[in-house]
Amino acid sequence: MRLLRQRLDVLPLIIATFLGAFLAFQVQPVISKTVLPWFGGSPAVWTTCMLFFQVLLFGGYLYAHLLTMHVPRRFQGFVHASLLGLAALSLPIQPQSQWEPTGSWPPVLYLLAMLAAHVGLPYFVLTSTGPLVQAWLARRRCSDEAGPSRSAIYRLYAFSNIGSLSALVSYPFLFEPRLAVDSQSTVWSLLFCLFAILQGILAIWLSSSQLSSAGDEPAPVAKAFVWRVSRRRRAGWLLLPALASVMLLAVTNHVCQDIAVIPFLWVLPLSLYLLSFIICFDRAAWYRPRLFACATLLLVLATILVEVTPLHDWMLLDATLHLSLLLAVCMVCHGEVARLKPHPSRLTEYYLMLSGGGALGGLAVALLCPLLFTNYTELPIAAGLATALAAALVIGYAVPRWATGLLAMPGRFDVRRVRRCRPALAGLALLTAWLLADSGPANVLASNRSFFGVLRIVDLGDCKGMMHGRTLHGLQLPGQNARQATVYYSPDSGVGRVLAAVGERGPLRLGGVGLGCGVLATYGRAGDHCDFIEINPHVIELAKQHFSFLDQSAAEIECIAGDGRLVLERQQSEPYDVLVLDAFSSDSVPAHLLTREAMQLYQRRLKPDGVLVVHVTNRHLRLPPVVHRLADDAGWKSVLLTATQNIQAHSLASQWIVIAAEQNPIWQSETLRNAPPPNPETWQTAPLWTDQYHNLLSVVRIRSRT
Numbered sequence: 001m002r003l004l005r006q007r008l009d010v011l012p013l014i015i016a017t018f019l020g021a022f023l024a025f026q027v028q029p030v031i032s033k034t035v036l037p038w039f040g041g042s043p044a045v046w047t048t049c050m051l052f053f054q055v056l057l058f059g060g061y062l063y064a065h066l067l068t069m070h071v072p073r074r075f076q077g078f079v080h081a082s083l084l085g086l087a088a089l090s091l092p093i094q095p096q097s098q099w100e101p102t103g104s105w106p107p108v109l110y111l112l113a114m115l116a117a118h119v120g121l122p123y124f125v126l127t128s129t130g131p132l133v134q135a136w137l138a139r140r141r142c143s144d145e146a147g148p149s150r151s152a153i154y155r156l157y158a159f160s161n162i163g164s165l166s167a168l169v170s171y172p173f174l175f176e177p178r179l180a181v182d183s184q185s186t187v188w189s190l191l192f193c194l195f196a197i198l199q200g201i202l203a204i205w206l207s208s209s210q211l212s213s214a215g216d217e218p219a220p221v222a223k224a225f226v227w228r229v230s231r232r233r234r235a236g237w238l239l240l241p242a243l244a245s246v247m248l249l250a251v252t253n254h255v256c257q258d259i260a261v262i263p264f265l266w267v268l269p270l271s272l273y274l275l276s277f278i279i280c281f282d283r284a285a286w287y288r289p290r291l292f293a294c295a296t297l298l299l300v301l302a303t304i305l306v307e308v309t310p311l312h313d314w315m316l317l318d319a320t321l322h323l324s325l326l327l328a329v330c331m332v333c334h335g336e337v338a339r340l341k342p343h344p345s346r347l348t349e350y351y352l353m354l355s356g357g358g359a360l361g362g363l364a365v366a367l368l369c370p371l372l373f374t375n376y377t378e379l380p381i382a383a384g385l386a387t388a389l390a391a392a393l394v395i396g397y398a399v400p401r402w403a404t405g406l407l408a409m410p411g412r413f414d415v416r417r418v419r420r421c422r423p424a425l426a427g428l429a430l431l432t433a434w435l436l437a438d439s440g441p442a443n444v445l446a447s448n449r450s451f452f453g454v455l456r457i458v459d460l461g462d463c464k465g466m467m468h469g470r471t472l473h474g475l476q477l478p479g480q481n482a483r484q485a486t487v488y489y490s491p492d493s494g495v496g497r498v499l500a501a502v503g504e505r506g507p508l509r510l511g512g513v514g515l516g517c518g519v520l521a522t523y524g525r526a527g528d529h530c531d532f533i534e535i536n537p538h539v540i541e542l543a544k545q546h547f548s549f550l551d552q553s554a555a556e557i558e559c560i561a562g563d564g565r566l567v568l569e570r571q572q573s574e575p576y577d578v579l580v581l582d583a584f585s586s587d588s589v590p591a592h593l594l595t596r597e598a599m600q601l602y603q604r605r606l607k608p609d610g611v612l613v614v615h616v617t618n619r620h621l622r623l624p625p626v627v628h629r630l631a632d633d634a635g636w637k638s639v640l641l642t643a644t645q646n647i648q649a650h651s652l653a654s655q656w657i658v659i660a661a662e663q664n665p666i667w668q669s670e671t672l673r674n675a676p677p678p679n680p681e682t683w684q685t686a687p688l689w690t691d692q693y694h695n696l697l698s699v700v701r702i703r704s705r706t
Helices: 002-039 044-070 073-089 107-127 129-143 150-175 181-214 220-224 231-258 263-282 289-307 315-339 344-372 378-396 415-419 422-436 494-505 519-523 537-546 564-570 596-605 624-633
Strands: 444-450 453-459 464-468 471-476 509-513 529-534 556-561 576-581 606-615 637-643 654-660
Touching: 002 044, 002 107, 002 129, 002 150, 002 181, 002 263, 044 073, 044 107, 044 129, 044 231, 044 344, 073 107, 073 181, 107 129, 107 181, 107 344, 129 150, 129 344, 150 263, 231 263, 231 315, 231 344, 231 378, 263 315, 289 315, 289 378, 289 422, 315 378, 344 378, 378 415, 378 422, 415 422, 444 537, 453 537, 464 537, 471 519, 494 519, 494 576, 494 606, 494 637, 494 654, 509 519, 509 564, 519 529, 529 537, 529 564, 537 556, 564 596, 576 596, 596 606, 596 624, 624 637, 624 654
Parallel strands: 509 529, 509 576, 529 556, 576 606
Antiparallel strands: 444 453, 453 464, 464 471, 606 654, 637 654
């Protein structure tokens, strides 16, 4: 009977904890995908969102700590219920069109302000659910001998993370493929209202039930017995979660930069992060320090070997190794912080420090690292620190004489043994960070890291190029060949053939979404006008400082900073003869430029005989079927033009899709007359992307193209 009573006593608290965590982590991919198109599809959108949610998580835990420690019990439930009501009144969470950025604010600050205005209060309330419920449960234990055990109290944290994991796993497979973006926001808002009602009733009931048995004062056991916590233990509560948080964001950045910015690749690393919490806090016996420490060391070694060999071009292996390393590091960090958990009288302080560590890691990656580094240096630094930590655990945890193997339960951690090895551990961390550091190509003339990624100007010997991550965005030859069209824009490329075909019409108005180093400007003639729309202002600066394509062009050139769709929507100028979309060769693909609504916008911004040219060369995504499907939906004809690599001409293999009305005279030109139409079998089954539905996961290649 006692066991049954304990389980029935905990059941409503488990439901509240699970539902609160589910909603808290379901809102993250929902709101992130909503605002992603407004910021050019940059991976920094997710990093900034994670920073916001981690800081607000700390705020929610701080609120729970202050509420339970300084507010009389008779008022705690009413205070929390009132806050739940205010959060429900702040719905819905989806930003309206008036929130579209204009470029007057820095992207990070504007995104944080937008998130605070739309999801700040609901998320703040949701994050406080876990520690509040556990604190209330701990006090019931103190006032009732038949109350739940200490292990049951901390196991609620595992249920909280199970709810979080369920939300993340269900989003890319259940919600994203079936619900439009605005429908996702509506469903989430309705579920939050249901949660607010249930949690409000539970909070008031718990407060009144405590008064009947324990009065308004703290329980005698909790008041008399307050654990002393050493500074070393508090440091562990803060720094171990901070390292795991840095590793999470660094690996997410790495995976998204090398593949695509899609919710699945946000969700997967965060799911592994939460899985480590579930394992470590559900049952202490599941965590084996030496086992996971050795796994971390082996995965770091494997990652180093892959990074220094040609195998790093294999996308699946590279992503698998980094994600496995993330799980191992999180198991080490969260396993150790779980072993340091205090008496329940320190519960809210403990969770406050844990959330503070996560927020500290988010601040470091999202704000500090872009200011200090010109590339993604946080990943090798985090891997170096994790390697040193894993080695320290192997050294410090002594295995009893009667036990053998990595699965054996360790003895007491011997700090003295680790202290003697501090110089060696520091050297190991530095060596690991150096081996994993992405030094980039040799002879870097300039480097810049911003919200939109890492840009480098590289001296390639006989020419000079611009690189974004691992993607080449144009190069220029010296001397007399400086105006030669190179890389993807050679005369035999799709865009080169189209511009040659329409050149007979006279002066042209040319629009380009995506600037690179400005190679496309070489096709400009006297009397032509070219608008280049580039979301990253640093690209415009570097293109003007290090390349002469824009200055030497005979056409009138105007560079406009901003998102391609937002700029085109606001333009009042004369329509274009040719509109070139060149924003999809990078690793971060702005999917909002390839939707039905985007195609309708392009039709409005083109003359009746205008031509749309889309660059679809991409290592990781199969974009041609999607573009052909969009063209057919818009009533346009489309053909795919390919060009082969020519080393002597400094041109690369490229794929361009030409789109125009069926009656457009361009189809009768010599360069396009014999272009084969696309095979219907390759595009009729492709998804039709809209602003409310687009799923990059459906077009990801299993193996990257070299």
